[in-house]
Amino acid sequence: MTHVVCEPCSGCKYTDCVVVCPVECFYEGDQMLYIHPEECIDCEACIPECPVEAIFHEDNVPEEWKSYTELNAEKAESDECDVITEKKEPLCDD
Numbered sequence: 001m002t003h004v005v006c007e008p009c010s011g012c013k014y015t016d017c018v019v020v021c022p023v024e025c026f027y028e029g030d031q032m033l034y035i036h037p038e039e040c041i042d043c044e045a046c047i048p049e050c051p052v053e054a055i056f057h058e059d060n061v062p063e064e065w066k067s068y069t070e071l072n073a074e075k076a077e078s079d080e081c082d083v084i085t086e087k088k089e090p091l092c093d094d
Contacts, residue, residue: 001058002037003046004072006065008054009033012092017046017055018084027081031091036076037069 009032018026018033025039026046035046035055047055056062058069075081 001042002040002072003035003042003044003055004058004061004065004069005033005035006054006056006061006068008052009050012052012090013088014051014090015084015087016049016051019087020045020049021085024083024085025076026084027076028084029075029081033084034072034075034081037073039076 005026011031013028013032015026015028015033018024022043022045023039023041025036025041027034027036032054037058042057044057056065061069
């Protein structure tokens with residue numbers, strides 16, 4: 001099982017979640033973060049760290065955001081995103 005970064009992350013890209021990830025499964029895109037489904041160990045450490053509540057267990061992704069499950073896999077596995085392990089400034093203001 002894996003976790004999925006969904007719509008609320010788009011355009012804000014808080015990185016609080018990446019510093020608690022024990023397996024470094026977060027990938028950074030231009031507008032949001034993605035979780036690599038084969039690297040995520042389902043530890044749930046990232047969920048409480050996300051200030052916009054954008055991370056869901058794949059079984060609990062809201063219906064309107066189901067497409068983000070596939071999007072996370074595609075983006076995390078692509079050459080356009082790199083692993084992110086350190087906190088950065090978000091795109092949006094608090």
